[in-house]
Amino acid sequence: MATKQLKCELSWSASRAKEWDRCRRENWYARYASWGWWTEQPRGQKYEVMVHKTLTSLPAYAGDCVHRAIERWFELKRGGASMTAEELYQESVNLFREGWRQSAGDGWKARPNKSTHLFEHHYDIEIAKERTEKARELLERCAKYFMESPALEPVRQAHPDSWRSVETLDTYQYLGTKIYAVPDFAYIDGDTVHIWDWKTGKPREEDLFQLHTYALYACEKWSTDPEDIVLHAAYLGEEEVKEVPVNLEQLSKAQDRMSDSLRAMMDAHYDPDEDDLVIENWPASPEARKCGWCRFRGICTDAAR
Ligand code: SF4
Known part of the structure:
Protein backbone atom coordinates (compact mmCIF):
# COMPACT_ATOMS: atom_id res chain seq x y z
CA MET A 1 0.00 0.00 0.00
CA ALA A 2 1.43 3.40 -0.98
CA THR A 3 2.20 5.73 1.94
CA LYS A 4 0.38 9.00 1.89
CA GLN A 5 2.82 11.84 1.32
CA LEU A 6 2.74 14.53 3.96
CA LYS A 7 2.00 17.98 2.65
CA CYS A 8 2.67 21.30 4.32
CA GLU A 9 -0.87 22.59 4.56
CA LEU A 10 -2.00 25.91 5.92
CA SER A 11 -3.94 25.76 9.15
CA TRP A 12 -5.08 28.48 11.50
CA SER A 13 -5.42 28.84 15.26
CA ALA A 14 -5.55 31.83 17.57
CA SER A 15 -2.01 31.11 18.76
CA ARG A 16 -0.70 30.88 15.17
CA ALA A 17 -2.37 34.19 14.45
CA LYS A 18 -0.62 35.68 17.46
CA GLU A 19 2.73 34.39 16.21
CA TRP A 20 1.99 35.83 12.74
CA ASP A 21 1.13 39.22 14.20
CA ARG A 22 4.21 39.25 16.43
CA CYS A 23 6.72 38.57 13.70
CA ARG A 24 6.14 36.93 10.33
CA ARG A 25 9.68 35.60 10.24
CA GLU A 26 8.97 33.77 13.50
CA ASN A 27 5.88 32.30 11.88
CA TRP A 28 7.98 31.15 8.92
CA TYR A 29 10.53 29.49 11.19
CA ALA A 30 7.80 27.79 13.16
CA ARG A 31 5.64 26.58 10.27
CA TYR A 32 7.84 26.20 7.19
CA ALA A 33 11.58 26.31 7.85
CA SER A 34 11.74 22.92 9.60
CA TRP A 35 9.32 21.22 7.22
CA GLY A 36 10.68 17.81 6.19
CA TRP A 37 13.34 17.69 8.97
CA TRP A 38 12.59 14.01 9.42
CA THR A 39 13.86 13.23 5.91
CA GLU A 40 16.99 15.36 6.17
CA GLN A 41 20.15 13.21 5.89
CA PRO A 42 22.49 14.02 7.47
CA ARG A 43 20.77 16.26 10.00
CA GLY A 44 21.24 19.90 9.13
CA GLN A 45 19.44 23.22 9.05
CA LYS A 46 15.86 21.89 9.14
CA TYR A 47 16.64 19.76 12.18
CA GLU A 48 18.23 22.77 13.86
CA VAL A 49 15.10 24.87 13.24
CA MET A 50 12.89 22.06 14.62
CA VAL A 51 14.98 21.97 17.83
CA HIS A 52 14.38 25.72 18.25
CA LYS A 53 10.70 25.37 17.41
CA THR A 54 10.15 23.04 20.38
CA LEU A 55 11.67 25.41 22.95
CA THR A 56 9.34 26.58 25.68
CA SER A 57 9.87 29.10 28.47
CA LEU A 58 9.73 28.24 32.16
CA PRO A 59 6.37 30.02 32.81
CA ALA A 60 4.82 28.49 29.67
CA TYR A 61 6.03 25.06 30.73
CA ALA A 62 4.60 25.49 34.23
CA GLY A 63 1.27 26.41 32.58
CA ASP A 64 1.45 23.30 30.41
CA CYS A 65 1.97 21.13 33.51
CA VAL A 66 -1.13 22.68 35.11
CA HIS A 67 -3.16 21.89 31.97
CA ARG A 68 -1.95 18.28 31.83
CA ALA A 69 -2.57 17.71 35.54
CA ILE A 70 -6.14 19.02 35.17
CA GLU A 71 -6.64 16.79 32.15
CA ARG A 72 -5.60 13.88 34.37
CA TRP A 73 -8.19 15.03 36.94
CA PHE A 74 -10.87 14.79 34.25
CA GLU A 75 -9.65 11.34 33.19
CA LEU A 76 -9.92 10.10 36.77
CA LYS A 77 -13.35 11.64 37.19
CA ARG A 78 -14.54 9.94 34.02
CA GLY A 79 -13.43 6.65 35.57
CA GLY A 80 -15.30 7.41 38.81
CA ALA A 81 -12.19 8.35 40.85
CA SER A 82 -11.06 11.69 42.18
CA MET A 83 -8.09 13.72 43.39
CA THR A 84 -7.57 16.13 46.24
CA ALA A 85 -6.06 19.57 45.69
CA GLU A 86 -2.80 18.22 47.12
CA GLU A 87 -2.82 15.29 44.68
CA LEU A 88 -3.55 17.59 41.77
CA TYR A 89 -0.64 19.79 42.84
CA GLN A 90 1.65 16.74 43.16
CA GLU A 91 0.60 15.58 39.69
CA SER A 92 1.65 18.92 38.22
CA VAL A 93 4.91 18.91 40.24
CA ASN A 94 5.76 15.41 38.96
CA LEU A 95 5.14 16.50 35.38
CA PHE A 96 7.26 19.58 35.93
CA ARG A 97 10.15 17.57 37.40
CA GLU A 98 10.03 15.04 34.58
CA GLY A 99 10.26 17.80 31.94
CA TRP A 100 12.94 19.64 33.88
CA ARG A 101 15.12 16.49 33.96
CA GLN A 102 14.74 16.03 30.19
CA SER A 103 15.59 19.65 29.55
CA ALA A 104 18.45 20.18 31.98
CA GLY A 105 20.32 17.07 30.83
CA ASP A 106 20.60 15.47 27.42
CA GLY A 107 17.30 13.57 27.70
CA TRP A 108 15.54 15.84 25.21
CA LYS A 109 18.04 14.95 22.48
CA ALA A 110 16.66 11.42 22.00
CA ARG A 111 13.32 12.81 20.76
CA PRO A 112 13.57 16.60 20.59
CA ASN A 113 10.19 17.03 18.92
CA LYS A 114 8.44 15.10 21.72
CA SER A 115 10.46 16.23 24.75
CA THR A 116 10.61 19.21 27.05
CA HIS A 117 13.41 21.61 26.22
CA LEU A 118 13.40 24.88 28.06
CA PHE A 119 14.39 28.11 26.35
CA GLU A 120 16.40 29.03 29.44
CA HIS A 121 18.47 25.80 29.32
CA HIS A 122 19.02 26.07 25.58
CA TYR A 123 20.29 29.64 25.79
CA ASP A 124 22.21 29.10 29.05
CA ILE A 125 20.13 31.62 30.96
CA GLU A 126 20.62 31.20 34.64
CA ILE A 127 17.37 30.29 36.37
CA ALA A 128 17.35 31.98 39.75
CA LYS A 129 15.92 30.04 42.69
CA GLU A 130 13.15 32.66 42.97
CA ARG A 131 11.92 31.77 39.48
CA THR A 132 11.60 28.06 40.20
CA GLU A 133 9.96 28.87 43.53
CA LYS A 134 7.54 31.15 41.70
CA ALA A 135 6.72 28.33 39.29
CA ARG A 136 6.17 25.94 42.22
CA GLU A 137 3.86 28.44 43.91
CA LEU A 138 1.94 28.82 40.66
CA LEU A 139 1.36 25.06 40.43
CA GLU A 140 0.17 25.00 44.03
CA ARG A 141 -2.12 28.02 43.66
CA CYS A 142 -3.66 26.71 40.43
CA ALA A 143 -4.36 23.26 41.91
CA LYS A 144 -5.93 24.76 45.02
CA TYR A 145 -8.06 27.23 43.09
CA PHE A 146 -9.20 24.56 40.61
CA MET A 147 -10.22 22.19 43.41
CA GLU A 148 -11.57 24.60 46.00
CA SER A 149 -12.84 27.75 44.37
CA PRO A 150 -16.66 28.19 44.42
CA ALA A 151 -16.34 29.75 40.93
CA LEU A 152 -15.18 26.39 39.58
CA GLU A 153 -17.82 24.36 41.38
CA PRO A 154 -19.89 23.93 38.15
CA MET A 266 -3.24 32.34 2.62
CA ASP A 267 -1.51 35.01 0.52
CA ALA A 268 1.90 34.10 1.93
CA HIS A 269 1.42 30.32 2.20
CA TYR A 270 3.58 28.08 0.03
CA ASP A 271 4.55 24.44 -0.18
CA PRO A 272 8.24 24.10 0.81
CA ASP A 273 8.44 20.79 -1.12
CA GLU A 274 7.27 22.37 -4.36
CA ASP A 275 7.59 26.15 -4.29
CA ASP A 276 10.47 28.57 -3.99
CA LEU A 277 10.68 30.58 -0.81
CA VAL A 278 9.86 34.27 -1.21
CA ILE A 279 11.43 35.57 1.98
CA GLU A 280 9.92 39.05 1.42
CA ASN A 281 6.58 37.44 2.35
CA TRP A 282 8.02 36.73 5.80
CA PRO A 283 9.54 40.02 6.97
CA ALA A 284 11.32 40.08 10.30
CA SER A 285 10.14 42.66 12.80
CA PRO A 286 12.97 42.76 15.29
CA GLU A 287 12.58 44.50 18.62
CA ALA A 288 14.90 43.86 21.54
CA ARG A 289 12.07 42.94 23.90
CA LYS A 290 10.44 40.57 21.40
CA CYS A 291 13.61 38.93 20.09
CA GLY A 292 14.96 38.48 23.62
CA TRP A 293 12.26 35.88 24.26
CA CYS A 294 11.94 34.51 20.73
CA ARG A 295 12.72 30.78 20.38
CA PHE A 296 14.56 31.42 17.13
CA ARG A 297 16.82 34.22 18.28
CA GLY A 298 19.89 31.94 18.09
CA ILE A 299 19.40 31.22 14.38
CA CYS A 300 17.54 34.31 13.19
CA THR A 301 19.87 36.53 11.19
CA ASP A 302 17.63 39.56 11.80
CA ALA A 303 17.29 39.23 15.57
CA ALA A 304 17.73 42.49 17.50
CA ARG A 305 20.98 42.08 19.44
S1 SF4 B 1 14.44 36.82 16.64
FE1 SF4 B 1 13.15 38.64 16.41
S2 SF4 B 1 13.17 39.08 14.21
FE2 SF4 B 1 13.89 36.98 14.49
S3 SF4 B 1 12.09 35.71 14.28
FE3 SF4 B 1 12.32 36.14 16.44
S4 SF4 B 1 11.06 37.96 16.84
FE4 SF4 B 1 11.37 37.81 14.63
Whole structure:
Protein backbone atom coordinates (compact mmCIF):
# COMPACT_ATOMS: atom_id res chain seq x y z
CA MET A 1 0.00 0.00 0.00
CA ALA A 2 1.43 3.40 -0.98
CA THR A 3 2.20 5.73 1.94
CA LYS A 4 0.38 9.00 1.89
CA GLN A 5 2.82 11.84 1.32
CA LEU A 6 2.74 14.53 3.96
CA LYS A 7 2.00 17.98 2.65
CA CYS A 8 2.67 21.30 4.32
CA GLU A 9 -0.87 22.59 4.56
CA LEU A 10 -2.00 25.91 5.92
CA SER A 11 -3.94 25.76 9.15
CA TRP A 12 -5.08 28.48 11.50
CA SER A 13 -5.42 28.84 15.26
CA ALA A 14 -5.55 31.83 17.57
CA SER A 15 -2.01 31.11 18.76
CA ARG A 16 -0.70 30.88 15.17
CA ALA A 17 -2.37 34.19 14.45
CA LYS A 18 -0.62 35.68 17.46
CA GLU A 19 2.73 34.39 16.21
CA TRP A 20 1.99 35.83 12.74
CA ASP A 21 1.13 39.22 14.20
CA ARG A 22 4.21 39.25 16.43
CA CYS A 23 6.72 38.57 13.70
CA ARG A 24 6.14 36.93 10.33
CA ARG A 25 9.68 35.60 10.24
CA GLU A 26 8.97 33.77 13.50
CA ASN A 27 5.88 32.30 11.88
CA TRP A 28 7.98 31.15 8.92
CA TYR A 29 10.53 29.49 11.19
CA ALA A 30 7.80 27.79 13.16
CA ARG A 31 5.64 26.58 10.27
CA TYR A 32 7.84 26.20 7.19
CA ALA A 33 11.58 26.31 7.85
CA SER A 34 11.74 22.92 9.60
CA TRP A 35 9.32 21.22 7.22
CA GLY A 36 10.68 17.81 6.19
CA TRP A 37 13.34 17.69 8.97
CA TRP A 38 12.59 14.01 9.42
CA THR A 39 13.86 13.23 5.91
CA GLU A 40 16.99 15.36 6.17
CA GLN A 41 20.15 13.21 5.89
CA PRO A 42 22.49 14.02 7.47
CA ARG A 43 20.77 16.26 10.00
CA GLY A 44 21.24 19.90 9.13
CA GLN A 45 19.44 23.22 9.05
CA LYS A 46 15.86 21.89 9.14
CA TYR A 47 16.64 19.76 12.18
CA GLU A 48 18.23 22.77 13.86
CA VAL A 49 15.10 24.87 13.24
CA MET A 50 12.89 22.06 14.62
CA VAL A 51 14.98 21.97 17.83
CA HIS A 52 14.38 25.72 18.25
CA LYS A 53 10.70 25.37 17.41
CA THR A 54 10.15 23.04 20.38
CA LEU A 55 11.67 25.41 22.95
CA THR A 56 9.34 26.58 25.68
CA SER A 57 9.87 29.10 28.47
CA LEU A 58 9.73 28.24 32.16
CA PRO A 59 6.37 30.02 32.81
CA ALA A 60 4.82 28.49 29.67
CA TYR A 61 6.03 25.06 30.73
CA ALA A 62 4.60 25.49 34.23
CA GLY A 63 1.27 26.41 32.58
CA ASP A 64 1.45 23.30 30.41
CA CYS A 65 1.97 21.13 33.51
CA VAL A 66 -1.13 22.68 35.11
CA HIS A 67 -3.16 21.89 31.97
CA ARG A 68 -1.95 18.28 31.83
CA ALA A 69 -2.57 17.71 35.54
CA ILE A 70 -6.14 19.02 35.17
CA GLU A 71 -6.64 16.79 32.15
CA ARG A 72 -5.60 13.88 34.37
CA TRP A 73 -8.19 15.03 36.94
CA PHE A 74 -10.87 14.79 34.25
CA GLU A 75 -9.65 11.34 33.19
CA LEU A 76 -9.92 10.10 36.77
CA LYS A 77 -13.35 11.64 37.19
CA ARG A 78 -14.54 9.94 34.02
CA GLY A 79 -13.43 6.65 35.57
CA GLY A 80 -15.30 7.41 38.81
CA ALA A 81 -12.19 8.35 40.85
CA SER A 82 -11.06 11.69 42.18
CA MET A 83 -8.09 13.72 43.39
CA THR A 84 -7.57 16.13 46.24
CA ALA A 85 -6.06 19.57 45.69
CA GLU A 86 -2.80 18.22 47.12
CA GLU A 87 -2.82 15.29 44.68
CA LEU A 88 -3.55 17.59 41.77
CA TYR A 89 -0.64 19.79 42.84
CA GLN A 90 1.65 16.74 43.16
CA GLU A 91 0.60 15.58 39.69
CA SER A 92 1.65 18.92 38.22
CA VAL A 93 4.91 18.91 40.24
CA ASN A 94 5.76 15.41 38.96
CA LEU A 95 5.14 16.50 35.38
CA PHE A 96 7.26 19.58 35.93
CA ARG A 97 10.15 17.57 37.40
CA GLU A 98 10.03 15.04 34.58
CA GLY A 99 10.26 17.80 31.94
CA TRP A 100 12.94 19.64 33.88
CA ARG A 101 15.12 16.49 33.96
CA GLN A 102 14.74 16.03 30.19
CA SER A 103 15.59 19.65 29.55
CA ALA A 104 18.45 20.18 31.98
CA GLY A 105 20.32 17.07 30.83
CA ASP A 106 20.60 15.47 27.42
CA GLY A 107 17.30 13.57 27.70
CA TRP A 108 15.54 15.84 25.21
CA LYS A 109 18.04 14.95 22.48
CA ALA A 110 16.66 11.42 22.00
CA ARG A 111 13.32 12.81 20.76
CA PRO A 112 13.57 16.60 20.59
CA ASN A 113 10.19 17.03 18.92
CA LYS A 114 8.44 15.10 21.72
CA SER A 115 10.46 16.23 24.75
CA THR A 116 10.61 19.21 27.05
CA HIS A 117 13.41 21.61 26.22
CA LEU A 118 13.40 24.88 28.06
CA PHE A 119 14.39 28.11 26.35
CA GLU A 120 16.40 29.03 29.44
CA HIS A 121 18.47 25.80 29.32
CA HIS A 122 19.02 26.07 25.58
CA TYR A 123 20.29 29.64 25.79
CA ASP A 124 22.21 29.10 29.05
CA ILE A 125 20.13 31.62 30.96
CA GLU A 126 20.62 31.20 34.64
CA ILE A 127 17.37 30.29 36.37
CA ALA A 128 17.35 31.98 39.75
CA LYS A 129 15.92 30.04 42.69
CA GLU A 130 13.15 32.66 42.97
CA ARG A 131 11.92 31.77 39.48
CA THR A 132 11.60 28.06 40.20
CA GLU A 133 9.96 28.87 43.53
CA LYS A 134 7.54 31.15 41.70
CA ALA A 135 6.72 28.33 39.29
CA ARG A 136 6.17 25.94 42.22
CA GLU A 137 3.86 28.44 43.91
CA LEU A 138 1.94 28.82 40.66
CA LEU A 139 1.36 25.06 40.43
CA GLU A 140 0.17 25.00 44.03
CA ARG A 141 -2.12 28.02 43.66
CA CYS A 142 -3.66 26.71 40.43
CA ALA A 143 -4.36 23.26 41.91
CA LYS A 144 -5.93 24.76 45.02
CA TYR A 145 -8.06 27.23 43.09
CA PHE A 146 -9.20 24.56 40.61
CA MET A 147 -10.22 22.19 43.41
CA GLU A 148 -11.57 24.60 46.00
CA SER A 149 -12.84 27.75 44.37
CA PRO A 150 -16.66 28.19 44.42
CA ALA A 151 -16.34 29.75 40.93
CA LEU A 152 -15.18 26.39 39.58
CA GLU A 153 -17.82 24.36 41.38
CA PRO A 154 -19.89 23.93 38.15
CA VAL A 155 -16.82 22.47 36.42
CA ARG A 156 -16.12 20.02 39.22
CA GLN A 157 -19.78 19.05 39.44
CA ALA A 158 -20.47 18.65 35.71
CA HIS A 159 -21.33 15.03 35.00
CA PRO A 160 -19.12 13.29 32.41
CA ASP A 161 -22.24 12.70 30.27
CA SER A 162 -22.53 16.48 29.87
CA TRP A 163 -18.91 16.95 28.79
CA ARG A 164 -18.41 18.01 25.20
CA SER A 165 -14.66 18.55 25.15
CA VAL A 166 -11.68 18.01 27.46
CA GLU A 167 -8.42 19.34 25.99
CA THR A 168 -9.47 17.74 22.71
CA LEU A 169 -7.39 18.80 19.76
CA ASP A 170 -10.03 19.24 17.10
CA THR A 171 -10.43 21.05 13.83
CA TYR A 172 -13.08 22.35 11.49
CA GLN A 173 -12.97 23.79 8.00
CA TYR A 174 -13.32 27.49 7.34
CA LEU A 175 -12.61 29.15 3.98
CA GLY A 176 -11.28 25.74 2.90
CA THR A 177 -8.66 25.75 5.68
CA LYS A 178 -8.24 23.65 8.77
CA ILE A 179 -8.96 25.64 11.92
CA TYR A 180 -7.59 24.30 15.18
CA ALA A 181 -9.70 24.92 18.24
CA VAL A 182 -8.87 23.41 21.60
CA PRO A 183 -11.29 24.42 24.32
CA ASP A 184 -9.80 23.23 27.60
CA PHE A 185 -13.20 22.11 28.77
CA ALA A 186 -16.78 22.38 27.53
CA TYR A 187 -19.98 20.97 28.97
CA ILE A 188 -23.66 21.39 28.29
CA ASP A 189 -26.25 22.38 30.86
CA GLY A 190 -29.77 22.35 29.40
CA ASP A 191 -29.37 24.26 26.13
CA THR A 192 -26.35 26.21 27.33
CA VAL A 193 -22.83 25.24 26.35
CA HIS A 194 -20.20 26.42 28.82
CA ILE A 195 -16.70 26.74 27.41
CA TRP A 196 -13.81 27.03 29.85
CA ASP A 197 -10.23 27.99 29.27
CA TRP A 198 -7.55 27.59 31.96
CA LYS A 199 -5.10 30.45 32.11
CA THR A 200 -2.01 30.53 34.27
CA GLY A 201 -0.87 34.03 33.31
CA LYS A 202 -2.43 37.43 33.82
CA PRO A 203 -5.62 38.45 31.96
CA ARG A 204 -4.99 39.87 28.47
CA GLU A 205 -7.33 41.43 25.95
CA GLU A 206 -6.28 38.72 23.47
CA ASP A 207 -7.77 35.99 25.65
CA LEU A 208 -11.28 37.10 24.71
CA PHE A 209 -10.57 36.72 21.01
CA GLN A 210 -9.24 33.22 21.58
CA LEU A 211 -12.34 32.31 23.59
CA HIS A 212 -14.58 33.63 20.82
CA THR A 213 -12.82 31.37 18.32
CA TYR A 214 -13.86 28.49 20.57
CA ALA A 215 -17.42 29.79 20.45
CA LEU A 216 -17.21 29.69 16.64
CA TYR A 217 -16.03 26.10 16.98
CA ALA A 218 -19.05 25.27 19.18
CA CYS A 219 -21.43 26.80 16.59
CA GLU A 220 -19.79 24.79 13.83
CA LYS A 221 -19.22 21.50 15.64
CA TRP A 222 -22.28 21.19 17.87
CA SER A 223 -24.63 23.53 15.97
CA THR A 224 -24.99 25.61 19.12
CA ASP A 225 -26.79 28.95 18.88
CA PRO A 226 -24.37 31.75 19.80
CA GLU A 227 -26.77 33.02 22.46
CA ASP A 228 -26.56 29.62 24.14
CA ILE A 229 -22.81 29.83 24.69
CA VAL A 230 -21.13 31.15 27.82
CA LEU A 231 -17.37 31.60 27.82
CA HIS A 232 -15.32 31.37 31.01
CA ALA A 233 -11.71 32.47 31.26
CA ALA A 234 -10.41 30.88 34.47
CA TYR A 235 -7.26 32.68 35.57
CA LEU A 236 -6.14 29.98 37.98
CA GLY A 237 -2.91 31.71 38.94
CA GLU A 238 -4.73 34.99 39.59
CA GLU A 239 -7.61 33.19 41.33
CA GLU A 240 -10.38 34.75 39.29
CA VAL A 241 -12.87 33.74 36.60
CA LYS A 242 -14.19 36.05 33.90
CA GLU A 243 -17.54 35.01 32.51
CA VAL A 244 -18.42 36.25 29.02
CA PRO A 245 -21.84 35.56 27.52
CA VAL A 246 -21.60 35.44 23.73
CA ASN A 247 -23.58 37.84 21.59
CA LEU A 248 -23.87 37.91 17.81
CA GLU A 249 -22.06 41.19 17.37
CA GLN A 250 -18.96 40.09 19.29
CA LEU A 251 -18.93 36.75 17.57
CA SER A 252 -19.17 38.26 14.14
CA LYS A 253 -16.31 40.66 14.98
CA ALA A 254 -14.20 37.68 16.03
CA GLN A 255 -15.11 35.88 12.81
CA ASP A 256 -14.12 38.93 10.72
CA ARG A 257 -10.81 39.13 12.53
CA MET A 258 -10.22 35.43 11.99
CA SER A 259 -11.07 35.77 8.26
CA ASP A 260 -8.67 38.71 7.81
CA SER A 261 -5.89 36.87 9.60
CA LEU A 262 -6.48 33.69 7.61
CA ARG A 263 -6.61 35.50 4.24
CA ALA A 264 -3.31 37.24 4.98
CA MET A 265 -1.75 33.86 5.80
CA MET A 266 -3.24 32.34 2.62
CA ASP A 267 -1.51 35.01 0.52
CA ALA A 268 1.90 34.10 1.93
CA HIS A 269 1.42 30.32 2.20
CA TYR A 270 3.58 28.08 0.03
CA ASP A 271 4.55 24.44 -0.18
CA PRO A 272 8.24 24.10 0.81
CA ASP A 273 8.44 20.79 -1.12
CA GLU A 274 7.27 22.37 -4.36
CA ASP A 275 7.59 26.15 -4.29
CA ASP A 276 10.47 28.57 -3.99
CA LEU A 277 10.68 30.58 -0.81
CA VAL A 278 9.86 34.27 -1.21
CA ILE A 279 11.43 35.57 1.98
CA GLU A 280 9.92 39.05 1.42
CA ASN A 281 6.58 37.44 2.35
CA TRP A 282 8.02 36.73 5.80
CA PRO A 283 9.54 40.02 6.97
CA ALA A 284 11.32 40.08 10.30
CA SER A 285 10.14 42.66 12.80
CA PRO A 286 12.97 42.76 15.29
CA GLU A 287 12.58 44.50 18.62
CA ALA A 288 14.90 43.86 21.54
CA ARG A 289 12.07 42.94 23.90
CA LYS A 290 10.44 40.57 21.40
CA CYS A 291 13.61 38.93 20.09
CA GLY A 292 14.96 38.48 23.62
CA TRP A 293 12.26 35.88 24.26
CA CYS A 294 11.94 34.51 20.73
CA ARG A 295 12.72 30.78 20.38
CA PHE A 296 14.56 31.42 17.13
CA ARG A 297 16.82 34.22 18.28
CA GLY A 298 19.89 31.94 18.09
CA ILE A 299 19.40 31.22 14.38
CA CYS A 300 17.54 34.31 13.19
CA THR A 301 19.87 36.53 11.19
CA ASP A 302 17.63 39.56 11.80
CA ALA A 303 17.29 39.23 15.57
CA ALA A 304 17.73 42.49 17.50
CA ARG A 305 20.98 42.08 19.44
S1 SF4 B 1 14.44 36.82 16.64
FE1 SF4 B 1 13.15 38.64 16.41
S2 SF4 B 1 13.17 39.08 14.21
FE2 SF4 B 1 13.89 36.98 14.49
S3 SF4 B 1 12.09 35.71 14.28
FE3 SF4 B 1 12.32 36.14 16.44
S4 SF4 B 1 11.06 37.96 16.84
FE4 SF4 B 1 11.37 37.81 14.63
